[in-house]
Amino acid sequence: MKIPLPFVLITASLAGLCQPAAAQIDLSGTWVGTGQEGELLLGDFTGIPYNAAGRARGYSYSQSQLSEPERVCLFYTQTQLFNGPFGLKISKQTAPGSDKVISWTLGGWEDRAPMIIWVDGRPQPSKNAPHERTGYTTGHWEGDTLVSYTTHMKAGYLRRNGSPHSDQATMTMHFLRHADLLILAAEFDDPVYLTEPLYWSRSFRATRSAVEMLDGPCIQGDEGVPEGAVPHYLPGKNPFVDEMNRVFHIPVIASQGGAETMYPEFRKKIKDTFVPVERCLTCGGRGGPPAPPAAPPAPGAPAPPR
Amino acid sequence: MTRMTKSTLHHIPRTLQCRQLLVLAATLAAIQVQALAQGPPGAPGRGGPAQPAVPPLVRPPRPVDLTGYWVSVVTTADWRLRMVPPPKGDFAAVRMTPAAIKLASAWDPAKDEAAGEQCKAYGAAGIMHIPGRLHITQKDEKTLQVDLDAGTQTRLFHLGDWKAPAGEATLQGESLAQWDTSGTGGLKVVTNRMKPGYLRRNGVPYSGNAVLTEYFDLVRQSAGDQWLILTTVLEDPANLVQPYTDSIQFRKQANGAGWDPTPCSAKW
Numbered sequence: 001m002k003i004p005l006p007f008v009l010i011t012a013s014l015a016g017l018c019q020p021a022a023a024q025i026d027l028s029g030t031w032v033g034t035g036q037e038g039e040l041l042l043g044d045f046t047g048i049p050y051n052a053a054g055r056a057r058g059y060s061y062s063q064s065q066l067s068e069p070e071r072v073c074l075f076y077t078q079t080q081l082f083n084g085p086f087g088l089k090i091s092k093q094t095a096p097g098s099d100k101v102i103s104w105t106l107g108g109w110e111d112r113a114p115m116i117i118w119v120d121g122r123p124q125p126s127k128n129a130p131h132e133r134t135g136y137t138t139g140h141w142e143g144d145t146l147v148s149y150t151t152h153m154k155a156g157y158l159r160r161n162g163s164p165h166s167d168q169a170t171m172t173m174h175f176l177r178h179a180d181l182l183i184l185a186a187e188f189d190d191p192v193y194l195t196e197p198l199y200w201s202r203s204f205r206a207t208r209s210a211v212e213m214l215d216g217p218c219i220q221g222d223e224g225v226p227e228g229a230v231p232h233y234l235p236g237k238n239p240f241v242d243e244m245n246r247v248f249h250i251p252v253i254a255s256q257g258g259a260e261t262m263y264p265e266f267r268k269k270i271k272d273t274f275v276p277v278e279r280c281l282t283c284g285g286r287g288g289p290p291a292p293p294a295a296p297p298a299p300g301a302p303a304p305p306r
Numbered sequence: 307m308t309r310m311t312k313s314t315l316h317h318i319p320r321t322l323q324c325r326q327l328l329v330l331a332a333t334l335a336a337i338q339v340q341a342l343a344q345g346p347p348g349a350p351g352r353g354g355p356a357q358p359a360v361p362p363l364v365r366p367p368r369p370v371d372l373t374g375y376w377v378s379v380v381t382t383a384d385w386r387l388r389m390v391p392p393p394k395g396d397f398a399a400v401r402m403t404p405a406a407i408k409l410a411s412a413w414d415p416a417k418d419e420a421a422g423e424q425c426k427a428y429g430a431a432g433i434m435h436i437p438g439r440l441h442i443t444q445k446d447e448k449t450l451q452v453d454l455d456a457g458t459q460t461r462l463f464h465l466g467d468w469k470a471p472a473g474e475a476t477l478q479g480e481s482l483a484q485w486d487t488s489g490t491g492g493l494k495v496v497t498n499r500m501k502p503g504y505l506r507r508n509g510v511p512y513s514g515n516a517v518l519t520e521y522f523d524l525v526r527q528s529a530g531d532q533w534l535i536l537t538t539v540l541e542d543p544a545n546l547v548q549p550y551t552d553s554i555q556f557r558k559q560a561n562g563a564g565w566d567p568t569p570c571s572a573k574w
Contacts (some may be wrong), residue, residue, distance in 0.1 A: 024518045025490065034551035034552070035366050044386075046382070046385035046386060046389070047380050047381035047382045047385040047389075048382060055347075078389075080491055082382075083383065086461065101469060115321075143490075143491065144489060144490050144491060145490050145491075145525070158382070159382060159383075170369075172527060172528065174523075174525040175524045176489070176492070176521075176535060176537075177489035178486055178488055178489045178490060178492075178494070178521045178537070179488040179489060180487075181521070181537060181539070181551070182536060183521070183523065183525070183527055183553050185533065185553070185555065187527040187528060189528065197525075197527070197528065198381055198382075199381055199533065199555050199557075200382065200555075201535050201537075201553035201554065201555050202553055203537050203551050203552065203553045207550065208554075244386075248386055248390075248393070249390075250386060250390060254389070256447040261380075261381065261385070262379050262380055262381055263377060263378070263437075264374050264377065264378055264380075264437035264438050264456075264544070264566075265440065265564065266563070267390070267437060267574075268390065269390055269574060272376070274390055276390070276391050276393065277393035277394075277396065278391060278393070279394050279395050280393035280394060280395040280396040280453075295479055
């Protein structure tokens with residue numbers, strides 16, 4: 001008996017869409033980040049598609065803000081999955097009395113807030129619901145790929161140098177697993193500060209070592225900053241705007257960010273004026289050659305951030 | 307910017323959605339099968355053993371369509387290592403052996419150019435990180451061809467039971483590809499027999515014994531954009547104390563706009 005092709009295709013494709021839970025990839029375990037963020041300077045917004053508001057907010061940032069009780073944890077939103085020196089501890093939770101997975105949890109790790117990915121079909125909360133550092137995340141499976149969607153984050157930073165994101169930001173992540181490798185690929189969208197989405201990907205490797213989390217999620221604390229003032233720089237007054245130029249010869253048109261800095265064509269724009277740094281003075285790298293003493297700063301130049 | 311209907315994706319209980327769709331599909335198929343078994347009006351009934359309404363659901367490796375033009379999108383952490391030549395001695399995120407550090411510390415781009423070795427950073431283990439465009443085509447039934455405008459290079463990914471021919475090592479090495487069945491799917495490519503080259507344009511070396519494993523995954527993001535996530539693992543005990551692993555991304559283009567073949571350069 002012949003089965004009409006359209007019905008076979010419809011049924012097969014629907015079945016493919018609805019993979020049974022048993023066929024999904026198990027993400028649980030401990031994963032070690034395989035990359036790390038290199039030297040990070042204030043005023044480095046390269047490759048971030050900022051609009052004017054995002055750039056202005058970034059240049060108003062003073063590192064001293066982090067000493068304020070209400071801002072001490074601002075670095076530790078979910079963006080730290082990509083930029084923090086952290087691994088992942090992933091576990092799954094099942095419904096009571098059932099083996100049905102209702103959520104996956106990316107455990108907190110040394111100050112980074114945990115993330116619970118609800119895969120039981122519950123909706124996102126009301127737009128008026130409180131925003132937390134954890135955000136609120138739902139997910140679903142597309143074949144063997146877990147896709148998550150995070151909203152309701154607190155305003156925070158994309159990188160640990162004051163590059164801002166707003167509380168309207170959302171993050172869509174794909175969890176791609178290949179044997180002992182796990183790749184997180186994310187689209188980060190922020191209608192307040194970005195002109196187009198920012199894309200990140202980062203890889204992790206499974207480990208059987210007993211890796212313990214260091215400390216718990218960030219706890220607010222008083223570091224002695226006087227009340228009544230927020231450390232900041234007024235427009236045009238940030239002394240670190242040209243820090244990338246000073247250290248790496250990367251011009252301000254690049255370090256100020258913007259969508260064009262993400263694409264290959266931008267290289268042509270700076271090629272003729274770029275003068276490579278002869279030898280790295282502050283770069284990372286295990287066992288790298290000893291750095292010669294840094295040249296003394298020019299008179300009146302600000303001290304580099306540390 | 308147009309946005310994908312995330313409300314649809316995230317607000318409908320997926321298990322319920324799937325269950326309903328499958329019931330619908332099975333019902334449609336059953337109705338059709340019953341109609342066929344009865345035959346068209348006026349036709350004699352059809353005999354023979356009963357057959358299942360749908361073919362068995364097997365899950366073979368899922369080939370993904372990598373063909374087309376793709377553009378590098380370079381964001382945040384590795385920008386200064388990729389968009390401009392990194393400084394000599396910048397080995398951030400690469401765990402090197404003492405021998406490799408010595409080699410990299412002696413890197414001299416002028417010397418490379420004078421020796422006609424300006425393409426050492428454009429070998430298989432380094433070139434994908436140089437910002438540019440990929441043009442992926444199906445060369446034949448068992449070969450994917452990847453043209454890169456940076457350095458005007460070509461890589462060939464051989465599918466199936468292909469055996470590398472004997473001969474000298476080459477800049478792009480020999481690449482054996484297979485659809486990955488160990489996880490998400492996508493294409494897994496293993497490359498060896500590469501000429502020694504640079505993992506990073508500032509002379510971080512890899513040897514002729516290095517083995518490069520790459521995973522090509524496709525994801526669809528909002529606005530329907532298709533993205534290629536490339537994860538590379540370079541193993542080279544002579545130069546790396548642990549494998550170098552990295553993930554980068556490319557966005558699909560509708561056409562070859564911006565395709566700009568340029569020669570290799572040791573200085574840019």
